[in-house]
Amino acid sequence: MLQRAISPIRRKLDRAGIFLSGACAVHCLLSIVLVSGLGLGGELFLHPDIHRVGLVVATLIAGVAIGWGAMRHRVAAPFVVAMTGLTFMGGALAVPHGFEEAILTIIGVALVSLGHILNLRHVHSAACKERCGD
Template sequence: MASLLLQIRDRFDRLGMILSGLCLVHCVAGLVIVAGLGLGGTFLLDPMIHRVGLLLAVLVAGAAIGLGALRHRRRSPLVVAIAGLLFMTGALVVDHGFEEAVLTVIGVSLVAIGHLLNLRAA
């Protein structure tokens, strides 16, 4: 049973890192496409995408890193991931644009690092 939980947690950590990478690409590409070409602003900058992304990040990080913290008793993955989620939340309350992109990039990077630390702690 413990082996199965470890496999599930590992998969969630990997999923979290993939989602963080996709979010990073979406954020940077969205800024370039919208600012540089003036295309896709309605879809790419839709606040609902960011809200759903944050919800997914909280669920995946909570499952993977929360289970990991209970198992290996290391706080650093949890602290780093929570800091990242706070940056991502901050990105929801600022206007679309450079500030939002910076907060999001910092946030998803920290969440991805939290997942990586969690994998290494196992």
């Protein structure tokens, strides 16, 4: 009974993680275009705190949603993929602002998003197996 209540929460967290990963990728691309191409918004878009906060939020959401899924379904792939993505995102904090940072961040958020997608697929397949009795 408790697991049925938990599953929708985890699904929402996975969906939030996918949305935030996409928003982060858009932020990176827009930052490059606006700051490099037009010289606008450097102080706002490239502020290091945005990236630090983003990494903390991504780590919390991925840790809860994907960690929960890994423990429940005993499937490591979503966890490994997402943690690899978080490592890329952390690496992006270690390089100067610019192209390298954006590439590392985009690779990272793509992997974190893929981890959430894989996690959602395992939730769906587990629910299907439960309903169908497999």
